[in-house]
Amino acid sequence: MIRVFAVLVALWGSSLQAETMKLAVTTSFHNSGLSEVLLPAIKADIGLDVQLLVVGTGQALRLGQAGDVDAILVHSKSAEEAFIADGYGPYRREIMYNDFVFIGPQDDPAGVSKSGNAIDVLTRIFSASSRFVSRGDESGTHQKELALWADADLDPNEFGRWYNAVGAGMGASLNTASGLNAYIMSDRASWLNFGNKGALSLLYSGDPVLFNQYAYLPVSSTRHAHVNVDASEALEAWMTSAAAQKLIDGYTINGETLFIFNAKPD
Numbered sequence: 001m002i003r004v005f006a007v008l009v010a011l012w013g014s015s016l017q018a019e020t021m022k023l024a025v026t027t028s029f030h031n032s033g034l035s036e037v038l039l040p041a042i043k044a045d046i047g048l049d050v051q052l053l054v055v056g057t058g059q060a061l062r063l064g065q066a067g068d069v070d071a072i073l074v075h076s077k078s079a080e081e082a083f084i085a086d087g088y089g090p091y092r093r094e095i096m097y098n099d100f101v102f103i104g105p106q107d108d109p110a111g112v113s114k115s116g117n118a119i120d121v122l123t124r125i126f127s128a129s130s131r132f133v134s135r136g137d138e139s140g141t142h143q144k145e146l147a148l149w150a151d152a153d154l155d156p157n158e159f160g161r162w163y164n165a166v167g168a169g170m171g172a173s174l175n176t177a178s179g180l181n182a183y184i185m186s187d188r189a190s191w192l193n194f195g196n197k198g199a200l201s202l203l204y205s206g207d208p209v210l211f212n213q214y215a216y217l218p219v220s221s222t223r224h225a226h227v228n229v230d231a232s233e234a235l236e237a238w239m240t241s242a243a244a245q246k247l248i249d250g251y252t253i254n255g256e257t258l259f260i261f262n263a264k265p266d
Contacts, residue, residue: 019047019048019049019228019230019231019234020048020049020050020051020228020231021048021049021050021051021070021071021228021231021232021235022051022053022068022069022070022228023050023051023052023053023069023070023071023072023073023235024052024053024055024059024060024063024064024068024069024071024072024073024074025052025053025054025055025060025072025073025074026054026055026056026057026060026073026074026075026139026140026141026170026214027054027055027056027139027169027170027171027190028075028139028140028141028169028170028186028187028189028190029073029075029189029214030052030054031169031170031171031189031190031193031194032187032189032190032192032193032258032259033189033193033251033253033258034189034248034251034258034259035052037247037251038244038247038248039052041243041247042235042238045238045243046234046235046238048231048234048235048238050235053068053069054169055169056135056137056138056139056140056141056142056169057074057075057076057079057138057139057140057141057143058076058079058137058138058139058142058143059137059138059139060072060073060074061074061079061080061083061088064083064088064089064217064219065083065086065088067219067223067224067226067227069219070218070219070227070228070229070231070232071216071217071218071219071232071235071236072089072216072217072219073095073214073215073216073217074140074214074215074217075140075141075187075212075213075214075215076139076140076143076144077092077213077215078143079140079143080092080215080217083217084217087220087222087223088219088220088223089217089218089219089220090218090220091217091218092215092216092217093215093216093217093236093239093240093263094213094214094215094216094262094263094264095214095215095216095239095240095244095248095261095262095263096214096248096259096260096261096262096263097211097212097213097214097259097260097262098187098188098189098212098258098259098260099187099188099205099206099210099211099212100118100141100144100185100186100187100188100205100210100212101185101186101187101188101191101202101204101205101210102118102121102183102184102185102186102202102203102204102205103174103177103183103184103185103186103191103200103201103202103203104130104182104183104184104200104201104203105181105182105183105199105200105201106199106200106201108203109128109130110124110125110127110128110130110183111124111128112124112125112183112203112204113203113204115204117207117209118148118204118207118209118210119148119151119152121204122148122149122152122154123152123154125183126152126154126159129160129162130162130182130183131162131164131180131181131182131183132162132163132164132182132183132184133164133166133173133176133177133180133182133183133184134156134163134164134165134166134173134184134185135165135166135167135168135169135170135173136165136166136167136168137166137167137168137169139169139170140212141170141185141186141187144185144210144212145185148185148209151209164176164180164182170186170187170190171190171194173186174186174190174191174194174196175196177200178196178197178198178199178200179198181198181199181200183203184200187212188205188212188258189258189259192253192254192256192258193253193258213262214259216235216236216239218232218233218236219232239263240263240264240265240266244261244263245261245263248260248261249261
């Protein structure tokens with residue numbers, strides 16, 4: 001903790017040039033619009049210029065493994081734990097959460113809005129062979145979707161042309177779903193900030209299994225000596241601070257909260 005505060009003071013006191021670091025983040029975090037709120041505050045508060053690499057969780061973890069970034073902010077706990085177990089990062093720190101939701105045509109041909117749980121949602125879509133868009137990009141959202149299909153004893157590899165794996169980020173996938181008038185699973189924040197909703201609506205949410213935790217993982221300086229440890233620690237200290245909590249909890253669209261801060265103090 002003493003080291004972190006020393007780093008914060010050093011960064012804050014630097015007026016000649018902002019310290020820089022690279023942070024890999026998920027497309028869902030970026031599409032939510034929250035980064036546009038946080039990054040200016042981070043630079044103003046601690047003099048840190050955070051350069052974002054916006055990718056899916058799978059690619060973010062690979063960037064961390066290669067030492068191409070100083071830290072990552074992602075949302076797939078099992079993949080994060082494997083990253084730590086393999087020595088690519090020292091730990092994961094939970095920062096905030098929201099939830100996954102199911103979006104679909106307003107006329108809801110599969111009856112998703114009548115579902116009792118998330119597995120029922122997918123079973124109804126499968127039974128109706130209703131068009132469904134999957135991110136298909138190894139992101140945290142895609143991994144969660146695949147886990148839900150597995151829980152429903154269904155295999156996307158055996159699906160017909162109604163299932164569309166697009167290999168794209170959250171915003172692009174939502175655009176595809178809007179164009180096809182198809183079902184899709186999205187994080188709530190990206191959906192609320194999405195401007196091309198067309199004839200789509202939020203049809204199902206609320207199952208506890210759709211909980212969506214975001215965590216911060218520093219990249220190991222033991223594996224990659226060039227990693228900017230001071231900047232990574234400074235960002236972590238700010239992301240878990242009262243200032244971050246106020247901005248994260250206060251970020252709303254049309255009165256709806258997009259993320260809930262749940263970082264625990266050291």
